[in-house]
Amino acid sequence: GAGVSQSPSNKVTEKGKDVELRCDPISGHTALYWYRQSLGQGLEFLIYFQGNSAPDKSGLPSDRFSAERTGGSVSTLTIQRTQQEDSAVYLCASSLARGPDSDNEQFFGPGTRLTVL
Amino acid sequence: AQSVTQPDIHITVSEGASLELRCNYSYGATPYLFWYVQSPGQGLQLLLKYFSGDTLVQGIKGFEAEFKRSQSSFNLRKPSVHWSDAAEYFCAVGPYNFNKFYFGSGTKLNVKP
Numbered sequence: 001g002a003g004v005s006q007s008p009s010n011k012v013t014e015k016g017k018d019v020e021l022r023c024d025p026i027s028g029h030t031a032l033y034w035y036r037q038s039l040g041q042g043l044e045f046l047i048y049f050q051g052n053s054a055p056d057k058s059g060l061p062s063d064r065f066s067a068e069r070t071g072g073s074v075s076t077l078t079i080q081r082t083q084q085e086d087s088a089v090y091l092c093a094s095s096l097a098r099g100p101d102s103d104n105e106q107f108f109g110p111g112t113r114l115t116v117l
Numbered sequence: 118a119q120s121v122t123q124p125d126i127h128i129t130v131s132e133g134a135s136l137e138l139r140c141n142y143s144y145g146a147t148p149y150l151f152w153y154v155q156s157p158g159q160g161l162q163l164l165l166k167y168f169s170g171d172t173l174v175q176g177i178k179g180f181e182a183e184f185k186r187s188q189s190s191f192n193l194r195k196p197s198v199h200w201s202d203a204a205e206y207f208c209a210v211g212p213y214n215f216n217k218f219y220f221g222s223g224t225k226l227n228v229k230p
Contacts, residue, residue, distance in 0.1 A: 004160075031215065042121070042207060043161075043220035056216050091161070095215070104215055108153075108161040 002026070004109035006092050012115045013082055021077040021112045025094030033095075033106065034067055034077050038088040046090075049075065082116045089113050119144050121208050123221035130198050131229045138193040138224050140182075140208030148210045150191040152182055155223075156204040164206075167191060178202070203228045 005024045013019050025032050034046040045059040049069045060066070064082075069075040079086055093106040122141045130136050142148055152164040165176025172184040182193045191208060205225045211218040 033218070035220075040222070042123075042222040043209075043218075045217050045219065048216050050216065059217070093161075105163050105166075106161075106218075110160050 004092055004094050004107050006090075006109040006112050008112060009110065010113045010115075012117065014117050015084060016081055018078065018080045019082055019114065021079075021090050021114070023075045023077070023092030023094075023109060025073065025075070025092070026107055027073075029094035029096050029107070030072070031095040031104075031106075032069060032075050033093045034075070035091040035093065036061075036088045037091055037111070043091065046077070079114075082114075084116045087114055087116045119210065119219050121210055121219050121221035123206075123208055123224050125224045126222070127225045127227065129227040129229060132200050133197050136193075136195045136198045136202070136226070138206050138208075138226070140191045140193065140221060141189050142191065142208070142210045142219075143189065144210050144219075146212055148191075149213065149215070150182075150184060151209040151211070151218075152176065152180070152191075152193050153207045153209065153220075154178075154204045155207065161207065164193070198226075198228055200228045200230065202226060 007022045030051045032049040035043040037043050047067045048056040064080045067077045089111040091111045092109045095104050095106045120143045150167040153161040155161045164180050165174050167174045167184045175181050180195050205223045207223045208221040209218045
């Protein structure tokens with residue numbers, strides 16, 4: 001079956017514009033994560049969705065960042081009024097369940113490279 | 118504070134040589150530990166994970182890692198490196214309910230012929 005897909009693969013935008021990044025998780029995966037990977041840095045957790053529970057937004061760096069997950073499947077990460085420091089690769093991952101007693105491997109998408117000019 | 122430290126930014130080894138990539142973590146609860154590999158142009162792939170039990174875990178591609186609670190470490194090893202192992206490796210720690218993961222900054226591995 002298909003893996004996690006993300007679109008667009010590359011996005012170049014001007015400072016101050018809004019952008020939307022899309023993630024299609026693996027069908028049936030209830031958990032979905034967004035991460036940011038800046039140049040030379042590790043992955044920075046942004047937000048976590050699990051089923052119908054309220055998302056864990058504790059990693060969002062500012063109120064310009066928001067995310068939603070419609071119908072428990074596709075997720076969109078929105079960055080408003082983009083800044084140059086938002087330039088990074090945004091990665092999405094999904095997993096089947098949570099907790100060590102379950103099949104919980106995160107499967108990562110290829111990422112969206114965002115460049116803010 | 119929760120964090121993962123990978124002290125080596127770049128490592129170069131000769132093909133056929135042994136490899137050890139270091140990972141130290143700071144975590145306030147029982148850690149669940151992971152190693153991922155990111156090859157150029159590829160997404161992250163899980164190499165192995167540790168939840169409990171035997172502190173030496175085996176993963177894919179001939180990798181293994183040892184959990185040492187006293188040292189807060191989870192170092193990745195491979196007895197004989199292949200050229201195809203050249204990639205970036207990330208260590209990560211997460212909680213029981215996997216609602217948030219902390220990743221290290223990565224170690225880039227170069228393999229000399």
